[in-house]
Amino acid sequence: NILLTTPIDDITPAVIPASDFAEVLQAAEALFLSEPNLLEVDVPACVCGRMHSDLGDLRQALGNCGLPAKFDDDDSSSSLRMVLLGSFAGQGPHCAFTTLAVMCLKLRYPQNFFVVRGIQEHSAVSRGINCLYDSCKRLYSIDEWRLAVKMFDALPFAALVGERIY
Secondary structure (H helix, E strand, C coil): CHHHHCCHHHCCCCCCCHHHHHHHHHHHHHHHHCCCCEEEECCCEEEECCCCCCHHHHHHHHHHHCCCCCCCCCCHHHCCEEEECCCCCCECCCHHHHHHHHHHHHHHCCCCEEECCCCCCCCCHHHCCCEHHHHHHHHCCHHHHHHHHHHHCCCCCEEEECCEEC
């Protein structure tokens, strides 16, 4: 909730320590490894394009689509699923926190929030200027970037949503 409600400039390593960052990435990696490389997602689903590490865009997408339903909800009317089409770890000063927010959503809503690997979720691309590598190094250390890259390798490659392939 901190990542989705706190003003972006107020999110710091003091708010989210490196140990929490690492724990979330490792838990997300384990969850992605349990999923197939081609996700099959039932409709209704909100499919969101590339965020380019913009936490504001992620917040806006959630505002437009609503939060995915928790798997244990009994209310069948809240069965919305969300598919994020990668490139959430791109460039910018907040890309580490955007990556973390996406992983937190996946862990909170594992049956209804889906993430597909994009071009930004690759070790070489995420090491570019002002990318995830720089963000992790500035905020934490390159160890967190290495954990993120390892987690990226577990991400699904595509999603079949209804009858459409993404």
